[in-house]
Amino acid sequence: MGGLTVLAALREHLPSENFIYLGDTARLPYGTKSPATVSRYASAAAATLVERGVKALVVACNTASAFALQALQQQFAPLPVFGVVEPGAEAAALAASQAADDSGVLVLATESTISGGAYQRALMTMLNGQPVRGRACPLWVTLAEQGPLDEQFVQTVLAHSLRGFTSTGPSTVLLGCTHFPVFQPLLKALFDELFASGARDSAVNIVDSADTTARSVATALRQRGLALAAEGAGEVRYLATDGAPRFKSVGCHFLGAAIEAVELVDL
Numbered sequence: 001m002g003g004l005t006v007l008a009a010l011r012e013h014l015p016s017e018n019f020i021y022l023g024d025t026a027r028l029p030y031g032t033k034s035p036a037t038v039s040r041y042a043s044a045a046a047a048t049l050v051e052r053g054v055k056a057l058v059v060a061c062n063t064a065s066a067f068a069l070q071a072l073q074q075q076f077a078p079l080p081v082f083g084v085v086e087p088g089a090e091a092a093a094l095a096a097s098q099a100a101d102d103s104g105v106l107v108l109a110t111e112s113t114i115s116g117g118a119y120q121r122a123l124m125t126m127l128n129g130q131p132v133r134g135r136a137c138p139l140w141v142t143l144a145e146q147g148p149l150d151e152q153f154v155q156t157v158l159a160h161s162l163r164g165f166t167s168t169g170p171s172t173v174l175l176g177c178t179h180f181p182v183f184q185p186l187l188k189a190l191f192d193e194l195f196a197s198g199a200r201d202s203a204v205n206i207v208d209s210a211d212t213t214a215r216s217v218a219t220a221l222r223q224r225g226l227a228l229a230a231e232g233a234g235e236v237r238y239l240a241t242d243g244a245p246r247f248k249s250v251g252c253h254f255l256g257a258a259i260e261a262v263e264l265v266d267l
Contacts, residue, residue: 001028001145001247002178003060004254006084007236009214010058014227018234021060022049023251024267026242029141031110031177035067038112042068043075044267048239055226056080058217062088062176062209063110066118080220084178085118087216088209092174093126095205099171103202104131106169108162109176111136119176133170137161137177144179147253155186166194171202174209181208182254238262 007021024030024045030038042064046057057079059065059072065083073081092105104127107119114134123132143149143157159166173191175181184206191204221227228234240247244262251259 001025001250001254002141002180004251005178005181005208005210006058006060006213008255008257009208009211010217011234011236013214013218014221014234016228016230016232016234019236020049020052020054020239021236022239022265023241023247025240025247026267029110030061030063031112031141032138033063033112035112035116038064039068039071041267042072046072046076046081048265048267050076050079054079056082056217056221058213059083060178060210060213062119062178063112063116066113066116080224080226082213082217082220084209084213085122085176087212088174088176088207089119089122089126090216091209091212092172092207093123095207096127096130096170096172099202099205101171101202102130103170103172104133105172105174106165107132107134107174107176108137108140108180109134110141111138113176119174123174131170133165135162135165137180140183141177141179144182144254145250147250151186154183155190158183158186159190162190166190167199172205172207174207176209178210179254181210184208239265241265241267 022045027041062084065085069083096105105123114136120132194200195203238259240262244264247262248259
């Protein structure tokens with residue numbers, strides 16, 4: 001489901017392109033599974049898309065990008081295969097370097113992404129000694145997939161997950177899970193309120209890996225001569241591995257638009 005936030009950003013930056021989106025709803029969540037299992041699932045999902053003649057592949061999941069991107073790039077070469085970790089880390093490192101302090105970056109992601117350390121390793125090579133911290137937020141994926149909920153309730157859960165970081169944490173926060181952009185407005189309000197009240201010494205810049213990935217993909221496609229120059233809106237085909245009705249009803253929360261038809265596929 002979370003990858004739909006990446007799709008929404010891709011459609012904004014590449015409005016004329018046609019997309020095929022595959023949501024592996026039968027096997028979610030990826031964020032609690034082992035690297036070997038995630039890699040196996042990602043390979044099967046990618047193969048299904050490649051068989052349909054795509055010109056580029058975007059792994060719109062942080063956990064799958066962290067564990068399977070290199071293998072997918074080798075498996076499907078010379079097809080361009082993009083992940084979400086590197087663009088997100090680059091954007092967060094840039095934001096941290098431009099911050100008024102040297103408090104570093106806080107990565108918010110799933111258990112597997114944090115424990116795997118892909119973001120931490122990438123950021124540590126980009127930052128000049130600034131600290132990199134990670135916080136697993138496993139409840140957030142489930143919370144996001146419930147659709148719109150009472151804002152006060154959601155903000156209470158977010159604040160509880162961020163305990164220890166709300167008042168003294170880094171001034172750059174990276175949303176390292178594609179589910180988490182749906183919480184960005186509430187997170188911004190939470191940190192802005194703390195800063196305004198004096199509970200924080202610095203404002204917080206929230207970096208969305210979905211948007212940064214879309215910008216990176218758009219740039220790469222144009223540089224390779226693969227981007228469509230035509231005007232007008234492209235089409236999107238939606239595939240899911242289970243639960244098409246739920247995919248449509250919950251997916252619109254992440255996509256920001258209605259999902260009319262979903263084709264079920266078996267991996």
